[in-house]
Amino acid sequence: MGKHIERRALLKSFAAAPVLLSPLAAGCAKHGSTTKAGTLNIGQISNSVAFFPLFVAEEKGYFKDEGIKLGDRPRLGTGAKVAAALKSGSIDLGAGVLTDAFNLAESSEPGETRVLSSLVTEYYVDIVVGKSFTGPGDRASLEERTRALVGKKIGITGPGSGTEALVSHLFDRIGKKAKTDATLVNLGSAATSAIGALKSGRVDALSFFQPIGQQAEADGSGRILISPARGDVKDMAGALHGVVFSTQKLLKKKSKEVKGFQSAIKRAQQDVQGDPGKVRELLEKYLKDSDPKALDALVPILRREMPQSPELKKEPYEVARQFHEDSGLVKKTPEFGEIKA
Template identity: 25%
Template sequence: MKKLLLAFFVLVFIIPLVACNQNAVQKIRVAEVTRSIFYAPLYVAIEEGFFKDEGLDIELTTTWGGDKTMTAILSDGADVALVGSETSIYVYAQGSSDPVTNFAQLTQTDGTFLVSRDKVENFTWDQLEGSTFLGQRKGGMPQMVGEFVMKKHNIDPSSDLTLIQNVDYANIPSAFASGTGDYVQLFEPTASIFEQEGKGHIVASFGTESGKVPYTTFMSKESYIQENEENVKKFTAAIYKAQKWVDEHSAKEVAASIAPHFEDTEPSLIETVVERYSEQGSFATDPILDTEEWENLQNIMNEAGELPKRVDHETLVNTIFAEEVVGN
């Protein structure tokens, strides 16, 4: 009789509790390097309920800069980072015992634009010679891609122009607005806002010039991935749903979806920026970071003199989750 009562107790009380625990919403803390329309699929995944559908609760924090983003990951202040994949190479080169691994790609081109202070008719890259160029942080993907593109057009950034790199990432737009530099490298929507306000003029796209590169990826410490494989897979699945959604919907529809994340930006401007990024293929259409893109990344880093050492694709890139969700 006691055994029957015990079995009844297990069936009625214990098993439902275990099931409820397994189905409980899992929180994932995400640190994004900046807030940008460039990351539209992430915000779509939040607003269209794709994370919620996977049983995930996303706590999104903007950390404003690659160094701060990696500090958040390494100090366990975040579970997942959205940042340039070059940062994982820097951490690995320092001999980390718990490397940061890229598991899902979000963007596949550079997301910055060349903005001129004065209106330039029929811009050509040789017009940068002799100018003052307000660049991005040394060692970061925007700056490395900027130098890569300039060299591609036979401009030596170390001798053919005055390169400014000592301005903090968050202060670059205000520095240019206050008079620093003839040209500046800016993300959207700042580039378009400056154009609307007459503070500058977009003359070229670094994304169009650089080719495909794993510009921004989701990454976590290897220990986190091993301990939370199911959550990482669900996270990747939500991102893939969002990538497909963005690819299948108009710029206006995407802009309307992500508008809550850009309350101070006019809907028409958000739409313009989404259209611009879509046209140049900036949004990855799946989360798989392939070997060719990884090698292109390291070539760009090497050209900029910032590659500490070459790292094999399989060492810092985990495509298992991405390939599984795409295959399904």
């Protein structure tokens, strides 16, 4: 399959939920912070591994060191809700994926959306298959592994999610459609529900964020069949994925706090690259009730896919930007200088 076709297929997969603001949110979108000076409200999609540096910074007191008081820390469930909260000013910073920032940029004035922090520069969703899966091993070609998923029941977090996007991309590459050539089962974001569905046979496979795959391998309920983060999907290598984003007005109003936030996140990211044993201890606190073997496996993975600084770099941004533009799913993505905070 030609490179252009592969890229076009991948970019379709990045059509994760568009930012659909309610009339109320859209109507009162002032982009002005509702929090007092010295306080940051930070909304994030979930407690996925991408947002581990925020936990580390809070746990180790780095935000406090910078004179920042954390206000509301809602887990909003989707990137669309994170963007809507930024629009209304109820949060100052949003932790999500780059697609969310692009969608917010499309619905805002030019230059208003800004990406502040780079959190993950690999796509951290895996395809995990259950014990009864009789398809090819993970050394088979990507096409062979994907074809083995046709007709299967595949668990995802929900419609429009990054988990659905990965399945859609893989199926597009082989001329199939995930929504018609497989059965997508919405499981929500709870790890216990996902692993339980795999164990019970409710689904044959999962498309889920880390560390679900590591947990399945640790307890023997399944194995990772396809992993973009380990390089299985070449066109996805090095694409900016997890980010913290906001609006120009919010960042201007909270410039001192934002500078402190970046400093705290940098310290946390450097910790992730530091003593593996200490990273393991923090990860155990963050991902409560995870299998110890899964945590052991996850530590080196995080060290590979997380940058050492939150500063937005042009190369991973441009890889992801090209994905979105070539697909036609985003009419026009901001130039690097237009979106970098």
